[in-house]
Amino acid sequence: MSLHTETPLRPAATGIAFRVLALVGRNEVQQERGLASAPNRLFAGLFRTATRGRYTGRWPLGTLGREQGARGAPMNVFLAGATGAIGRPLVSLLRDASHCVIGTSRSAAGKATLEGLGIQGMVVDVFDRETLEHAVLEAKPDVIIHQLTDLSGGTDPQSLERNARLRREGTANLTHAARAGRVKRLIAQSIAWAYAPKELPYYESDPLDEEADGLRGISVRDGVVPLERSVLRQAEVEGVVLRYGQLYGPGAWSANPTGSSPVHVEAAAYAAFLALDRGAPGAYNIAEPGGAVAITKAVERLGWSADFRLQRKE
Numbered sequence: 274m275s276l277h278t279e280t281p282l283r284p285a286a287t288g289i290a291f292r293v294l295a296l297v298g299r300n301e302v303q304q305e306r307g308l309a310s311a312p313n314r315l316f317a318g319l320f321r322t323a324t325r326g327r328y329t330g331r332w333p334l335g336t337l338g339r340e341q342g343a344r345g346a347p348m349n350v351f352l353a354g355a356t357g358a359i360g361r362p363l364v365s366l367l368r369d370a371s372h373c374v375i376g377t378s379r380s381a382a383g384k385a386t387l388e389g390l391g392i393q394g395m396v397v398d399v400f401d402r403e404t405l406e407h408a409v410l411e412a413k414p415d416v417i418i419h420q421l422t423d424l425s426g427g428t429d430p431q432s433l434e435r436n437a438r439l440r441r442e443g444t445a446n447l448t449h450a451a452r453a454g455r456v457k458r459l460i461a462q463s464i465a466w467a468y469a470p471k472e473l474p475y476y477e478s479d480p481l482d483e484e485a486d487g488l489r490g491i492s493v494r495d496g497v498v499p500l501e502r503s504v505l506r507q508a509e510v511e512g513v514v515l516r517y518g519q520l521y522g523p524g525a526w527s528a529n530p531t532g533s534s535p536v537h538v539e540a541a542a543y544a545a546f547l548a549l550d551r552g553a554p555g556a557y558n559i560a561e562p563g564g565a566v567a568i569t570k571a572v573e574r575l576g577w578s579a580d581f582r583l584q585r586k587e
C-alpha cells in the first residue's frame with residue numbers, strides 16, 4: 274500500500290505555481306464537460322502549447338496540491354450513494370467548495386434530485402460492474418467516495434444480507450473501477466461497532482469481530498470485513514475507510530444521538546470531505562467524543578470535529 278506523509282510547509286513559489294496549475298486543472302475539467310468559457314479554453318490551449326502537452330491538468334491535484342483539495346483546489350469527485358443520508362450533506366459540502374461532483378443513484382428520480390442540487394447525476398447500480406467501470410472511466414475522478422448502504426428496509430435478516438452483499442460485491446466493483454480509472458484515492462463508509470469485544474475504547478488498530486455469528490456475523494463477517502479488505506488491502510489506489518458511529522440527524526433513522534458512538538450525518542459527511550486529501554490511507558473512527566471508540570486519529574490527522582454542521586442560508 275502506498276503511504277504518504279503530509280508536508281507541513283511549502284515555499285511560497287511552489288504555492289503560487291500550484292495555484293496556476295490548479296487553475297489550469299480546473300479549466301481542463303470544465304472543458305471536458307463543455308463548461309469552460311472561450312477565454313478559458315484559449316488560456317488552457319496556450320498553456321498546453323507552452324508546456325508541450327506534458328501537463329494534463331490532473332497531477333498537481335494529487336501530488337503538489339495535497340494540502341489543497343478539501344481546502345480549495347477543485348477535484349473531480351465520483352460520489353457513489355449521493356442521494357443518501359450522508360451523501361446529501363456531502364453533495365452540499367463538495368459543491369460549495371467548487372469540486373466537480375458526479376453523484377450516483379439507481380433511479381432517474383435520484384439523478385434528477387442530484388441535478389436539482391447542482392451536481393451532475395448519473396444512474397448507476399454498483400452491482401453492474403461493467404456500467405460502473407464505464408461511468409468511472411468517463412468521469413475520470415481524482416477521488417471516489419463510497420457512501421452506499423441498503424438498509425431502507427430495516428435490519429431484518431434479508432435487509433442485512435442485502436446490505437452485506439452491497440458492502441462486499443458493490444465495494445469490490447468500486448475498487449475495481451477505481452483501479453481501472455487510475456483513481457488516486459477511494460474513501461469508503463464503514464461502521465464503528467464492528468470491533469471484536471475488548472476493554473473500551475476501540476482504536477483503529479484493534480481487530481474486527483471476524484468470528485461474529487448470527488445477525489452480527491452477516492453484517493460484520495460478510496459485509497464490513499470484505500469491504501475494508503477490498504479498500505485497504507490493495508496497492509494501486511489510496512484506501513481510506515471511515516468507521517462511522519450510529520448516525521443521527523436529517524435522513525437518518527434517529528433525529529437525536531443514539532447508541533454507544535453517535536455521530537451526526539453532517540459531521541459524518543465532513544469527515545469524507547476532509548479525507549479527500551488529508552490523512553494517510555487507513556481506517557478512521559468517526560464518532561462523538563466520550564463514546565466506545567477513540568477518535569484522536571480523525572481529529573489529529575483529518576482535522577475533523579464532531580461538532581461540524583452545515584451553515585444554513587437564511
Ligand SMILES: NC(=O)c1ccc[n+]([C@@H]2O[C@H](COP(=O)([O-])OP(=O)(O)OC[C@H]3O[C@@H](n4cnc5c(N)ncnc54)[C@H](OP(=O)(O)O)[C@@H]3O)[C@@H](O)[C@H]2O)c1
Pocket residue numbers: 353354355356357358359360377378379380383397398399400420421422423424425439443463464517518519520524525526527
Ligand atoms: N452508521 C450508521 O448508523 C448507519 C449506516 C447505514 C445506514 N444507516 C441508517 O439506515 C438508514 C437508511 O439506510 P439506507 O441504506 O437507505 O442509506 P442512505 O444513506 O439513506 O442511502 C444509501 C445510498 O446508497 C445508494 N445505493 C444503495 N444500493 C445501491 C446500489 N446497488 N447501487 C448504487 N447505489 C446504491 C442509494 O441510492 P438510491 O437509493 O438513490 O439508488 C443511496 O444513495 C439511514 O438513513 C441511516 O439512518 C445507519
